[in-house]
Amino acid sequence: MVDSMVLGTDHSAFDRPRLLFSSAIGTQNGTAPCNLITFLAAVEKLRVRFLPVAWQTKEGFIGAGGTSGINQALFNRNKSLVFKRVAEKDKLDEPIETIYQRLINEVMVLYHPAIRDHPNILGPLGICWDISLRKRQTNYRVGANVVDEYETWPVLVFEKSSLGDLYQFASSQDARDLDIIDRLKICLDIGSAISHMQSNRIIHGDIKPQNVLMFIDSQTGFFSAKVVDFGFSTSYGGDNSLIMLGGTQLWRAPEATDYPHFTPDQAMKTDVFSFGMLCLWFMFEKHLSGILPLPPTLQMDRGSWDDEVEHRSLRLLWDLKLEGYLTRYATQLVSAEADLSAKSKQALQKFFIGSLECDPQLRECNIKDVLHNLDIHLSSQAAPALPDPTSFPTDDEFSVCYSLPTYFMLDYRVRSAIFQNLEKLVSKRPSGALAKQLAFCYELGFGRLDEEVSHPLLEYDERDAQLQLQEGVIDNHEYPSDISQYQNIVNSQQDMLASIYQQSLPILIDNYIEHNLLAVAANIGRDEVTRVTRTLGTQHPISMITKHVLASIMHTQGRLNDAKELTQEILEVYIREIGKEHPTTLIIMAELASIYQDQSDFKKAEELGSEIIALKKEVLGDEHVLTLESMENLAVTLEEQDRSVEAEKILIGVIDAKRKIFGQEHPRVLSSMGHIALVLINQGRTQAAAKWAREAINISKATLDQDDPGNLNLDAVMVKIYICESRIQDAERLQTDLLERVTRVLGHEHPDRLIHMHNLAQIWNSLGRPWDAKDLLTSCVELQIKTLGHEHSSTKDSLELLEAWKQDEANWRARI
Structure with missing residues (x-):
């Protein structure tokens, strides 16, 4: 039986990493081997956006494209991203030069000026970084710095499709409901993208369902296909260039396995065949997979096959390809299709004959020609003048x-x-x-x-x-320069990018904590602040950035006075230079308010929080999402001052506004519902709190994954409610489950996981398990000291509780 590697079912754009050889770009004409600096030089030339984040290993793995692993992470609770990384096996087995050749190849295609804005090609949001422990030996000297233990790889960041790739989509109910015309429209989306690439001298090289992602078109409401994964693509120069092709065996043209090199014209014909295969499969997938019966003229004996055979449609396609029956099968499927007119049938039959011909001499020359058989006349956009795409940028251009x-x-x-x-x-x-x-x-x-x-x-x-x-390109594509520019970016790609930049520091701190590098980062940060300010000046924008990062690290370490002093210095400069309404200034103001709150200086925290809200209301309005977030922060400050009634009033207004903006089931709404439940608990109104929490939990369980942060946070609220209701056994069961899930998602040393350890220890102590409670809290304290340091408030709280328990134990022993 044919295996999954032949069918291409061992992976998809959202499955698992694999190692595939890509030789579309190679070291040519004496070009020096590629490295990180060569890659960065290419990025500069193409003006690629750098995203100020690193990929987080604790977020869930969701897949692999043809040339790398792909992972998902949530920058906020309403937007998912896909991170396309270098596969782990490649890091171990492939030469670094080869990996960077592939990366440059894909970036050069994705950011080709004529390619990146095409509606049916999925372009990246930008580039971030995968930082992991070094997996191979290096001949380079290893210094005293812990950074030498790590290796850094570029990562392409894309918007995630909630519908998955075309192969996954085909088995969904949405796809099952599509008629033949709707399926043809989706195929034409794909053909439009590939034809556009070919018009601009680019061969895709790996056309298959797993390399097409499905979206909902925001304008038409219909499904839209976008082509992805250009690791096998070739951007060629002259018509006499020689191209080596990769790809997946099922979808490759027959000649692709027989010859090592192809001219561009020959390579385009292999894309034509792969596209024809994809169209045959998707348009008639219900017949090929056994959902609908085949026409009587195509009833073929498949030996031991039954209707439940795995990947039935692909295995049938493979047999048809081997037997040379593709065109016969396609034309008869078209002929038997009752929903097609005679003219449409004739056009489709001509299309399949022109694309699925095994002899490349008889096959159509390119995608554009084969689409003309369907009377689809695509515009011929000439490629703009570009540097020779076959030549690599040099290191010296960096x-x-x-x-x-x-x-x-x-x-x-x-x-x-x-x-x-x-x-x-x-x-x-x-x-x-x-x-x-x-x-x-x-x-x-x-x-x-x-x-x-x-x-x-x-x-x-x-x-x-x-x-x-x-x-240099300094801050020309970061978040908006004035907060008023946020007015029209909610629920858009710009909103996602704004969220990335706003949350870059919390994500950075999480990475340092995950790798136990917070103290090292603080030392390096202090040194960089000294050097940058000495070189560029104390108020240079880059000096401000280094100070901002250092202040955030010190805040996380619990060094609140140092963090406050540095943050106040930064804020004074930003207010003077760019004004209070600038997004960066408002972020610094919010961070200073947070420091005040952590110092229990609630009056100053309230004053600053109120000022932030007033500024946002003036520019954005009372019900803008950024205004609402600041109002929710103010509610926390009021709650800390035992002003729960005022906090409750604010939160009810926030929830009503969020429901109008996002709908009843949006994660942001559910988060605020959990927050108001906590306020009600503090008021002693347990029944009202439980009503809010259970309503939110019922929605979140139905709409979010079990380990989604929204579900985890709401379950933590429910633990508190159980305790208030004296349901300690229920609280212990839920807290134990919660600790296991948080550990699975965040790892053993994440601060959030340590809070759950602290809470479970308290529950065990109240259940009469003091020894177990003390052991768990001791482990918690050791990890808090290791990751957060002695000065952090969570560490201090745990240490204080542990000392109290030890004193209780000493008193008990003294009595006996």
Whole structure:
């Protein structure tokens, strides 16, 4: 029996990583091997957006494209993203140069000016980073810094399709309800994308259902297909270029397995065959999979097959391909289709004959020609003038100033990886153009501690560095420069990007905690603040960014006075230079209010929170989502001051407004419902709290995954309700389950998981299990000290409780 690798069912754009060989781009004409710096040079040339985040390993794995692993994470609770990473097996087995060749290949296709805006091609939101423990030996020196234990890889970030890929979609009820015309429309979406690529001298090289994602078109309400995964694609120059093709065996043209190289014209014909196969499969998938009976003329003996055979439609397609029956089968399926007119049948039959011909000499030349058989006349958009796409950018084209602010918003290990790669390259060519870039990195620290930077004999040119900064792409594609620009970006891709930038620091801190690097990050952050301010000035935008990151780290460590002093300094500069209404200023104001609250200075927290709300109301209105978020933060401050009635009133208004904006079942609404339940618990109104919580939980269980953060938070509220209702056994069962789920999602050392350990220990103690409770809390304290430090409020709370229990135990022993 044919295996899953042949059918392409061992993976999809949303399954698991695999290793595939891609040779569409190679080192040609003496070009130097590719590396991180070459990749960054390509990114600069194509003006790719850097996202100031790193991929988080604790988020759920959801899949693999043809050339890498793909993972999902939630930047906020209403938007999902897909992270396309280098597959783990590739990291171990493939040469670094080959991996970077593939990455550059895909980026060059995705960001081709004529490709990136096509409605049926899924372009990335930008690039972030995968930072993991080093998996291979390196000949490069290992310094004292822990960063040398890690390796850094670029990650492509895409918007996630809730409908999955075309193969998954085909088995859904939505797809089962489609008629033949609707299915043809989806195929034409795919054909439009591939034809556009071919018109711009790009071969896809791996057309199959798993490389097409399905979306709902916001304008028409109908399904829209978008082509993805360009790891096997080739952007060629001349008509005599030689191309090596990859792809998945089932969907490849017969000649693709017989010859090592193809001219562009020959390669385009292989895409034609793969597209014809995809159309045959999707348009008649219900027949091929046994949902509908085959026409009498096509009843074929399939031996041991039955209606339940796995991947039945693909296995049938494979047999038809081997037996040379594809065109015969396709034309007879079309002929038997009752919903097609005679003219449509004739056009479709001509289409399948022209695309599925096994002899490439008899096959249509390109997708555009084959679509003309369906009377689909696509516009012929000429490719804009571009640099020779077959030539790689050189290392010398890299400039560290291209996106310097974003680099300093990233995990310091990304900066260190750039630093390290520059050192290796400059050691081979000390007089090359990269020497100036390395000298600038030395001046800025760039992810390395002062004592580790052994200042080589590199000349730092201050005038040249300032010129680079002026020419670099600095903050030209970050979040809006004025908060009023947020008015029209809710529920759009811009909203998603704004969320990424707003939440970049919390995500960064989570990464440091996950890898137990918070203290190291603080040390490096202090050194970078010193170096950057000395080099660029105390009020330079990049100096402000380094201070902002350091203040956030210190806040997380519980060093509240240090964090407050630095945040106040930053805020004064931002108010003076960009004004209070700038989004960045409002973020700093909110962080200062949070510090005040953690210091129990609730009066100042309330005053600052009220000022933020007033500014947002003036510009955005009373019911804008950003205004509502600030109002909810103020409710927390009021609640801390035992002003629960005022907090409740605010929260009811927030929930009503969110319901109008997002609907009854939106995660943001459910989160606020859980919040008001906590306020009611503090008022002693347990019955009312339980009503809010149970309503939210019933919705969340029906609409969210069990381990979604929304479900986890609501279950934590329910634990408190059980305790108030004296249902301690129920509280213990739910808290135990909750701890297991949080551990599965976040890992053993995440601060949220440690809070749940603390809570379970308290429940055990109240159930008469003091020894178990003390052991659990002791483990909790040890992890809190390790990840958060002694000064953090959670660590202090746990230590205080543990000491009280130890004293109770000592008193008990003294009595006996």
